[in-house]
Amino acid sequence: MTSRGVPVVPAVAAATAIIFFVLTAGQPTATAAIVEHTFIVSQVNMTRSCKETLVTVVNGQLPGPAIEVTEGNSLSVHVVNKSPYNITIHWHGVKQRLSCWADGVPMITQCPIRPNHNFTYRFDVAGQEGTLLWHAHVGCFRATLHGALIIRPRHGASSYPFPKPHMEIPMILGEWWDMDLAQLDRNMVDGDFLDNPTAMTINGQLGGPFDCSGIVKDGFVLDVETGMTYLLRLINAALFTEFYLKIAGHKFTVVASDANYVNPYTTDTIAIAPGETTDVLVVADAPPGKYYMVAVALQTPKPDQQLPFFMTSGTVQYRSHNNGTRGHHNVAPVVPDLPDQHDTMTTYYFHGNMTSLRHPRRPQVPVHADEHFFVTLSDGSICRHGHPSCKRSGSNESILVAAMNNVSFQLPV
Known part of the structure; x- marks a missing residue:
């Protein structure tokens, strides 16, 4: 090859x-x-x-x-x-x-x-x-x-099996790492999970609130017009982080996930895991002004390893009806009420509300299964070079592995 x-x-x-x-x-x-x-x-x-x-x-x-x-x-x-x-x-x-x-x-x-x-x-x-x-x-x-x-x-x-939006906007949530990503990978293989990203991003931007000179910086800005509907194509491209996303004063109508239409449902909080995509409709129906769009990094409670608190923000800004330019420059944006970073139930209920929408051009999901599989997923470490015993937890004598039904994969030499 x-x-x-x-x-x-x-x-x-x-x-x-x-x-x-x-x-x-x-x-x-x-x-x-x-x-x-x-x-x-x-x-x-x-x-x-x-x-x-x-x-x-x-x-x-x-x-x-x-x-x-x-x-x-x-x-x-x-x-x-x-x-x-x-x-x-x-x-x-x-x-x-x-x-x-x-x-x-x-x-x-x-x-x-x-x-x-x-x-x-x-x-x-x-x-x-x-x-x-x-x-x-x-x-x-x-x-x-x-x-x-x-x-x-x-x-x-x-x-579309939902109201046609006036505009579609891809929005990619991610992590910013100051360190060499090749070294990060080597650390992970060795079982070292002590490295943390520097910040979180929306479409590659950190989201302020200040730049290096101390000047207020908007980060990602979504300009909207009153009464219009926007389709946000949300993507989580982070390595590890699940996000909660909220826009102050607005609600989302979830219409698709991972290139599959879902029965629409309304929520004020989006939960999106790494590699996941979610399509949502947002109607610009709030009083004209500026509203923060905030993504906060979710993490499991103690005794699991705790990461620093990470969040990033953008701004939803209403355009003026008179000339189409941004208005309300001197008005402080409205801040959303965010879920706690340890609130795992919000993501549980968010994903539990997703039900597939019957697509007229797709076959129905079979009601009865012919075969049943039991699959277990696990993480752990093994000794290098097949040694029967070794030091674990960050030692160079062991290597981190994931397994499916107790079978793991090793790259060819």
Whole structure:
């Protein structure tokens, strides 16, 4: 197996370009558009929390470029690895029917893309609608190598099983790490979980309230107009953190999760775990002004290991009816009443309210199961090199492993 794939398209066609053309091969009675992207993986210096950090990103962006396809399209992504690390890209949640080779899991479905090599992912995006994400699947690099993957219905927004929104906005929640992510991965393998992110982000921004000069900084700003409905495509790209998200003075109507429509329900708090996506409608029906959008990091209560308190914020800001510009510049934003960071019941009830919406173009879920499986998941550590005994808990003599039904995976040498 080799990491060198189909040659990359010329630079003039590349980085964020999307090329549509009719695919005539295959079924002569059907047509499918091909959506084509080029991802340049490289390292750039970015400043967050008043410190410059070398980070690995796609096309110089954090988050990386959003990919938008229509259900039934084919996707072709040329990945050019200009970083010093092995890289693969995983298309999180894509079912990969008849294209498991494109799933992007290193040493399982493909060899990693080595530095100064390239690889082309090609697969169909069929039978799914909604929001997913793409991210790196090597080490901890998904903390900075990630972006939205939006699958639109083939009959347009008018076929949404909910009121058509006036605007759609991808919102990616994440973690910012000052440290080298390759070292973070090595620490985790050795069982060292003492490292913590520096801050939390919304669409790559820390959210203030002040920048390094002490000037008030808004962070991510969502401009809205009174009476309009907005579809927020929420994505949690964090390594470890589950978030609670609230917007002061507003409610959410949950309409989809992980590219599956759900029966709509209304809540004032979103719970979203790492790798999860949630589509919500927000109506701009509050008195005109500025409102904080706040994400707080959830963690389990003691005696589990406790992390520092993390939160990040953005601003929902109503535009003026007169000239379309932002108004209320001198008005302090309204702050939401947030759940406690140890309140695990809120996420329990949030996810318990999700029920699948019957899709007219999908088969019904079978009522009776033919086979039953009992699956156990566990974490632990084993001695290196097959030794019968060793020191644990951060010792170089042991390695951290996860197991399914008491079977774990070891990377090939």
